[in-house]
Amino acid sequence: MEEILCGIDWASDHHDVALFDAEGARLGRRRISDDAAGLGELAALFAAHGGGPGTVKIAIETGRGLLVASLRAAGHEICAINPKAVDRYRDRHHLARGKSGAADAMVLAHILRTGAHLHRPLAAGSVQAQAIEVLARAHQDLIWSRQHEVNRLRSLLAGYYPAALAAFGDLTTRTAMTVLAAAPTPAQAARLTTGDLLDLLAAAGRGRRRSEARRLAAVFAAPQMRQPTEVEQAMGDAAAAIITTITAMNTAVTALQQRIDANFEQPPDAAIYHSMPALGSILSARVPGEFGDDRTRWPDPASRRAYAGSAPITRASGKKRLVLARSIRNKRLCDATRWWAFAALSVSPGARAHYDQRRAAGDGHEAALRRLASKLTGQLHHCLQHRVPYDEATAWLQPANQPSPASPAAA
Numbered sequence: 001m002e003e004i005l006c007g008i009d010w011a012s013d014h015h016d017v018a019l020f021d022a023e024g025a026r027l028g029r030r031r032i033s034d035d036a037a038g039l040g041e042l043a044a045l046f047a048a049h050g051g052g053p054g055t056v057k058i059a060i061e062t063g064r065g066l067l068v069a070s071l072r073a074a075g076h077e078i079c080a081i082n083p084k085a086v087d088r089y090r091d092r093h094h095l096a097r098g099k100s101g102a103a104d105a106m107v108l109a110h111i112l113r114t115g116a117h118l119h120r121p122l123a124a125g126s127v128q129a130q131a132i133e134v135l136a137r138a139h140q141d142l143i144w145s146r147q148h149e150v151n152r153l154r155s156l157l158a159g160y161y162p163a164a165l166a167a168f169g170d171l172t173t174r175t176a177m178t179v180l181a182a183a184p185t186p187a188q189a190a191r192l193t194t195g196d197l198l199d200l201l202a203a204a205g206r207g208r209r210r211s212e213a214r215r216l217a218a219v220f221a222a223p224q225m226r227q228p229t230e231v232e233q234a235m236g237d238a239a240a241a242i243i244t245t246i247t248a249m250n251t252a253v254t255a256l257q258q259r260i261d262a263n264f265e266q267p268p269d270a271a272i273y274h275s276m277p278a279l280g281s282i283l284s285a286r287v288p289g290e291f292g293d294d295r296t297r298w299p300d301p302a303s304r305r306a307y308a309g310s311a312p313i314t315r316a317s318g319k320k321r322l323v324l325a326r327s328i329r330n331k332r333l334c335d336a337t338r339w340w341a342f343a344a345l346s347v348s349p350g351a352r353a354h355y356d357q358r359r360a361a362g363d364g365h366e367a368a369l370r371r372l373a374s375k376l377t378g379q380l381h382h383c384l385q386h387r388v389p390y391d392e393a394t395a396w397l398q399p400a401n402q403p404s405p406a407s408p409a410a411a
Contacts, residue, residue: 004051007108008060008067009101015067016101017042019049020109029102039070059108061086063122072122079119081111125292132263136289139256139282140332146172146249153242160227160235161186167219177247178204179216184243185236187229189220260285269293275389276380277351278343283336287380290333295385301378309334310374325370341373350396351376 002021009016013034019027027049032038046056053075062068063080071078089107090099111119150171157164163186168176179200183189192200197213206212226232264270264285273284291297291304298304305311309329315322344351351372358368379395382388 002050002055004046004049004056005109005112006046006051006056006058007105007110007112008058009104009108010060010062010065010067011101014038014101016105017045018102018105018109019045019051020106020113022113024110024113026106029105031101034067039067042071043074057112057116059112059119061108068122077121079112079116079121081108081119086111120297123292123294123297125294128263129288129293132260132285133289133292135256135260135263136282136286137332139253139260140286140335142249142253142256146246146253149242149246149249153239153246156235156239156242160232161189161239163189163220163222163224167216172246172250174204174250175201175206177243177250181240181243181247183220184240185232186220186224186226187232188236192217192220257282264288269384272383272387272389273380275383276340276376277348277390277392278340278346280343283340283343286332286336287340290330290336298381301381304377304381305374307333308337308373308377310337310370310377312370325367337373337377338369341369341376344372344376348392348396350392353396 004027005020005022007018007020011034014031015034015038016029016031018029021027028045030041030045032041046052054077056076058071058076058078059081060068060078061081061083063078068078068080086104086107089111090104091097093107093110094103153171154165161184164176164180167179170176171180179189179197182196182200183192194210194213194217197216198208198210201213202208227235261281264273264281269288270284273279273288276284279287291307298307302311306326307330309326309331311326312323313326313328315324341351341355345355346352354375355368355372358371359365363371379390383390
């Protein structure tokens, strides 16, 4: 059966579809709805031209959504094309910079016809890996959203309630949320007795720590600048609303973490990830959640490092050569590996020594962390490929640990 190349321009409520054969002859085009009926139309269009699982290659600008999931379940090969790449290809067909869904579907199909070898199909990961990815991303999004709310609260408290910032270094703790919910203004906090604070600490799960209650009472009783009474109360009401939001987010974060812990014990690679230094329950879900468990997707450590953003990128022209930190990367994975490297400094002597060597060679803190993240990613790749757990002595025995001069990317 002849190969059919399909381009799908994704939109929120409909999709434009274009079909071509391997020679570039158009077989058909259609606009389908974003529902089960539209999926049925697409399947009928494939069947009308003799297409089926294994004979249809699909290019689309996203790797997510119900349409993509349904097409993958049907056995079709799908390539998720970066929108920036589609924009570059579009100029080959329309110099006037025109744009439409139908034209983009045609461009996507031609990308597969002329450059399929440059675009990898979506990874064939297990459903367990996909579930971990969903949970880990939801947890990460919630952490980022909570930090946004904490920053709002910190800024608000600085304007009328500095004693709260002096009392609590971390505004996300149950203690901070419980006390501030009971006393969202300086006037209310000043009226709290040691007994009141003991009760609040007990409600927050801290027990009846009299020394902590006395410390808080002293902080709240200390003289401070105050807003007018009406303004202070209004700002307290605003803070109470943010505190309610953060408290709900804390509950959701805990629930998601429990779901992550339960799901992550199922995949066969869980033991290997747990053996890596400093990969706790959350990071050991975020990292495999982004990498997936399809080993054919990562032929070598360099491909993992590039995806995670720890591998530098070189720009050379004539006599000029620049080595820069990679900005086009999986930002979620880059964030996870950065924190992984940072945490490894305190638990892995080899990681600490490598970081110190890079700093001694002239790298800045972030550049040294990137290099350490690159090393850890390579070690993870080795462990996964050879099905062996991490071993500290083996991992840091290589003479490659000796530092080379700092690169221009060492800022």
